Amino acid sequence: MGRAPCCDKANVKKGPWSPEEDAKLKSYIEQHGTGGNWIALPQKIGLKRCGKSCRLRWLNYLRPNIKHGGFSEEEDFIICSLYISIGSRWSIIAAQLPGRTDNDIKNYWNTRLKKKLLGRRKDSLRRFSGAANLEPKEGTSEVIPSSSGLSTSALERMQLHMQLQSSQNPFSFYNNPTSWPKLQKILETQEGGDHDIANTCSALMPEAPPSPKGELIINPQQNPNSLSSDTKQEDFNNSNINGLSSSSSPMFYGSNIQMPSSTMSSSSFAVPMVGLQSELQDLISCDKILDQEAEPSYGFDSLKEMGLPRDINPIWWVNDFDAQSSSNSWDSASMLQQEGMFQEYLAGYDL
DNA sequence: AATCCAGACAACCGCATCCTG
DNA sequence: ACAGGATGCGGTTGTCTGGAT
Numbered sequence: 369m370g371r372a373p374c375c376d377k378a379n380v381k382k383g384p385w386s387p388e389e390d391a392k393l394k395s396y397i398e399q400h401g402t403g404g405n406w407i408a409l410p411q412k413i414g415l416k417r418c419g420k421s422c423r424l425r426w427l428n429y430l431r432p433n434i435k436h437g438g439f440s441e442e443e444d445f446i447i448c449s450l451y452i453s454i455g456s457r458w459s460i461i462a463a464q465l466p467g468r469t470d471n472d473i474k475n476y477w478n479t480r481l482k483k484k485l486l487g488r489r490k491d492s493l494r495r496f497s498g499a500a501n502l503e504p505k506e507g508t509s510e511v512i513p514s515s516s517g518l519s520t521s522a523l524e525r526m527q528l529h530m531q532l533q534s535s536q537n538p539f540s541f542y543n544n545p546t547s548w549p550k551l552q553k554i555l556e557t558q559e560g561g562d563h564d565i566a567n568t569c570s571a572l573m574p575e576a577p578p579s580p581k582g583e584l585i586i587n588p589q590q591n592p593n594s595l596s597s598d599t600k601q602e603d604f605n606n607s608n609i610n611g612l613s614s615s616s617s618p619m620f621y622g623s624n625i626q627m628p629s630s631t632m633s634s635s636s637f638a639v640p641m642v643g644l645q646s647e648l649q650d651l652i653s654c655d656k657i658l659d660q661e662a663e664p665s666y667g668f669d670s671l672k673e674m675g676l677p678r679d680i681n682p683i684w685w686v687n688d689f690d691a692q693s694s695s696n697s698w699d700s701a702s703m704l705q706q707e708g709m710f711q712e713y714l715a716g717y718d719l
Numbered sequence: 720a721a722t723c724c725a726g727a728c729a730a731c732c733g734c735a736t737c738c739t740g
Numbered sequence: 741a742c743a744g745g746a747t748g749c750g751g752t753t754g755t756c757t758g759g760a761t
Contacts, residue, residue, distance in 0.1 A: 383730075383755080384729070384756090385729090406746075407745085407746065419746085420731085420732090420746095421731075423748090424729090424731085425729095425730085428729080436728095456750065457750090458749075458750065459748075459749060470749075471728090471750095476728095478727095
């Protein structure tokens with residue numbers, strides 16, 4: 369026996385809402401509220417709609433102070449930061465952006481932001497797929513997790529990490545002044561050639577709150593009108609980032625990162641950014657990414673080809689690997705061996 | 720002008736969690 | 741403590757629109 373349907377599917381209208389339906393729903397809720405029962409609401413006001421559909425329509429479009437489109441760079445930055453840190457928890461991400469809905473952010477990410485940040489990633493994904501046991505689906509660039517069990521979301525997050533970390537590689541496209549004139553200009557104007565990430569970040573984001581390196585300050589109660597009633601401090605406290613806790617993953621949580629505390633009543637806490645705020649901001653704000661051939665993110669095979677020594681190795685997992693290992697001798701081990709370690713490393717997390 | 724195609728966005732669906740009796 | 745209904749969430753699909761051919 370299956371679940372009882374929430375409404376009579378046969379007598380329920382589907383598809384786009386008409387202005388009349390919107391007006392009915394809006395005026396009723398504004399006068400009487402939802403009455404705490406979405407299922408009963410459509411019958412009360414004579415709408416041939418499912419209660420869930422009414423709820424969605426209200427939350428996403430009819431509610432006051434909803435913003436559509438026109439995402440700012442600051443919003444892009446917050447979305448990306450949180451996506452890297454917590455993945456596709458759209459309701460939590462939406463809670464940090466007043467007037468934005470989880471659906472809007474989800475759509476925005478899937479249709480625009482992801483492409484903007486990951487760019488033409490076919491090459492790098494294909495390269496990366498070798499290390500993570502991922503295979504491009506035939507005839508497409510889509511990558512299907514195989515034995516590694518990586519989700520698409522996890523893969524995207526790693527890919528974004530690699531892309532950002534590669535910006536620290538002096539040979540990287542991201543460090544090419546001709547590719548990133550905006551960033552370069554800022555760096556050059558800084559006193560004494562100080563390339564400190566925090567300074568760069570503040571130059572790129574004048575309104576960003578002062579914070580230690582690699583932290584994005586997020587206030588969990590920033591958006592009291594947030595759509596998702598379930599979005600609470602508790603969610604952050606309990607969400608150990610898909611199994612990556614502060615103690616187990618310095619990759620995500622640097623030692624100086626301020627973590628949410630279970631006793632914390634409000635205020636703010638940090639979403640760790642692995643010291644990559646400026647690079648992320650530059651990715652977001654620089655249109656060059658759309659116009660250039662994407663720099664390959666260096667996977668193991670390309671590193672092998674290049675024979676890169678450890679000190680310029682952009683691979684993001686090294687931090688975590690080193691933290692768990694007494695040996696820091698990158699150059700003494702073969703790349704193949706390290707690739708194996710990398711796969712083990714991946715298997716250790718529920719990504 | 721017609722058709723195709725891809726991007727953007729709205730809406731739906733199924734599952735997990737919460738709430739209440 | 742438990743069951744069943746309500747709600748929330750995230751993935752997916754459907755629809756519309758504008759540009760390219």
